[in-house]
Amino acid sequence: MLGRLNHVAIAVKDAKKAARIYGGAFGAQISDAVPLPEHGVVTVFVTLPNTKIEFIEPLGEASPIAKFVERNADGGIHHVCYEVVDIIASRDQLIREGARVLGDGQPKIGAHGKPVLFFHPKDFSGALVEIEQA
16 A cells, blocks of 8 residues: 655755755755645755655744744654555545544645645654655
């Protein structure tokens, strides 16, 4: 059901600034900053040979990550994202196994222009899990 790790997201105050060290120190490719109003964040992706790092910063005071960044002023890992072939079938399987989907349970379009869903961290050993249609 789960595919490869798509990215690890790190919530920070300034996504562009946080991503710069990867470009300078590791020669990684850094994306432009992209606001995602539906998710309340600005994203910057760092592309590595085997996955991506997504830096997310709050987009306004009502951002769902604003309190996380407030509690973790230096930044912190926010979620891990796995690719799935069929997001609805994967959602239904995870729910059958006891995982709780966040929000209304319907996929939203994520940073890569693909459907995504998030699952409660208490159901995954403290890690917020995102699934993305591959």
